[in-house]
Amino acid sequence: MDMNTRDTTVTELNVLADFAPKLPESYQNSDFLILGNLTPQVQLDVIKQMKKRPKLIVMDTMNFWMEVALDDLKKVLKEVDVLMINDSEARQLSGEFSLVKAARKVLSMGPRYLIIKKGEHGALLFHENHVFFAPALPLEDVFDPTGAGDTFAGGFIGHLAKTRDISFENMKTAIIVASAMASFCVEKFGVQRLREITQEDIASRIEQFVQLVNFDIDLV
Amino acid sequence: MDMNTRDTTVTELNVLADFAPKLPESYQNSDFLILGNLTPQVQLDVIKQMKKRPKLIVMDTMNFWMEVALDDLKKVLKEVDVLMINDSEARQLSGEFSLVKAARKVLSMGPRYLIIKKGEHGALLFHENHVFFAPALPLEDVFDPTGAGDTFAGGFIGHLAKTRDISFENMKTAIIVASAMASFCVEKFGVQRLREITQEDIASRIEQFVQLVNFDIDLV
Incomplete structure (x- = not known):
């Protein structure tokens, strides 16, 4: 089932509602937790299974849960540190068109950090x-965008967990790493490109991001 | 007449065709020339009136001229250094959806630099x-977007003319200045906000752009 399609049926929802993952013992002390885009109830249940509060909890969600499980979603929001959604979801959740206003409202719902993904137009961290x-x-071709969002999420928390630094400054770097990883994902079908790339490829891609936004601020 | 509306009529086109600006003597030795969004014929005529070739010629145009005066437009393109268009115009002019591919095609038509404006999603310089x-x-509110494109163009060439440096590096800075100026323009009606702001306001706004994209690249 593709969670990104908007036509998730009630039957599928019921299947999801019955899904009750049991965290293996070895996972219950993790410092970093990322909650994939599932029912808010499952997300909350996973948080409760952690023996101690992780250093950082990142949460993904979507418009569908805002429509069918908003109350539960709001409960999870109070328990997480970082929420990761796209621009239309940020607008839907907040009722604000301006992303600056939307971010302020969403940050008042619980998470201390909000990442708004804008696809080909980049991402904002509030x-x-x-x-x-x-x-x-900017890419020559986008072969297959499937999985770009999950790759972004993995790149983001992967960098934070590797560096064990959850400061705002390091989250900026994590978003660049996340964007670099997502840019590989779309180059081939499924996870094919991600299985091919080396650390050198990643470093070189990140350098492209540096070049892309780097400018001299010495104004005459 | 608002050149940004797409329903320019044939009558209006004829009025424009009759418009033959005569450059004042004192303008004919200018080092910096910006051609506003008018008929390609008028743009070409202005270039011909310059006594010596300016150091930099920047050109604005739009989809309308691509539809009704493409041959003339292509002639002007061969004479300019910088073309400034939006993303849909870049796609229309090149026949390419990917902006990277579109840029390559447009750069092969004459201009050495191409600026693709993406409105609220920023701008690319190729x-x-x-x-x-x-x-x-990211703005709290956009009060009135009218004139943002022209303000951007003015901020861009204004910075280059002031610094008299037309390197790629300085064009990057010029685009940041341009974006800062455009961000003021949309805050109030017409040119109202632009008449109020001080050099300090501009410097402080540019600093916001620096903060917005600044990140640490030391990856562990």
Whole structure:
């Protein structure tokens, strides 16, 4: 089932509602938790299974849950540190068109950090009164966008877990890493490209992001 | 007449065709020339009136001229250094959906630099195999977008003319200045906001752009 399609049926929802993952013992002490885009109830249940509160909880969700399980969704929002949604979902959740206003409202619902993904137009990270923008790399071709969002999420928390630094400054870097990983994902079908790339490919792609936004601020 | 509306009539076109601006003597030695969005014929005629070739010629145009005066438009393109269009115009002019491919085609038509404006999603600067991206500032409200494109153009060439440096590096800075100026323009009606702001306001707004895209690249 593709969670990104909007025509999820009630039957599928019931199947999901019956899905009650049991965290293996070895996972219950993890410092970093990412909640994939599933029913808010499942997400909350996973948080409860953690023996101690992780250092960072990141949550993905979508418009569908806003429509059918908003109350549960709001409960999970109070328990997470970072929410990751796209621009239309941020607008739907907040009722605000301006992403700046939308971010302020969403941050008042619980998460201390909000990432708004804008696809080919990049991503925004909001925290208190700060905002950071990471562009998407302009690409020759997008072969298959499937999985780009999950790759972005994995790249983001992967960098934070590897560096064990959850500061706002390091989250900026994590979003650049996330964008770089997502830019590989769309180059081939499924996970094919991600299985091919090396650390060198990743470093070189990140350097492209640096070049893309780097400018000299010494104004005459 | 608003050149940004797409329903320009044939009558209006004829009026424009009769418009033959005569450059004042004192303008004919200018180092910097910007051709506003008018008939390609008028643009070409202005270039011919220059006594010596300006150091930099920047050109604005739109989809309308691509539809009714493409041959003339292509002639002007061969005479200019920088073309400034929006994303849909870049796609229309090149016949390519990918902006990277579109840029390559447009750069082969004459201009050495191409700026693709994406409105609230920022702007891209292409030159040879280089690309630079300037974000738009996420705003609380957009009061009136009228004139944002012209303000952007003015901010861009204004910075280049002031610094007298037409390198790619300085064009990056010019696009940030341009974006900052455009972000003021939309805050009030018409040119009202632009008449109020001080150099300090501009410097402080540019600093916001720096903060917006600045990140640490030291990956562990």
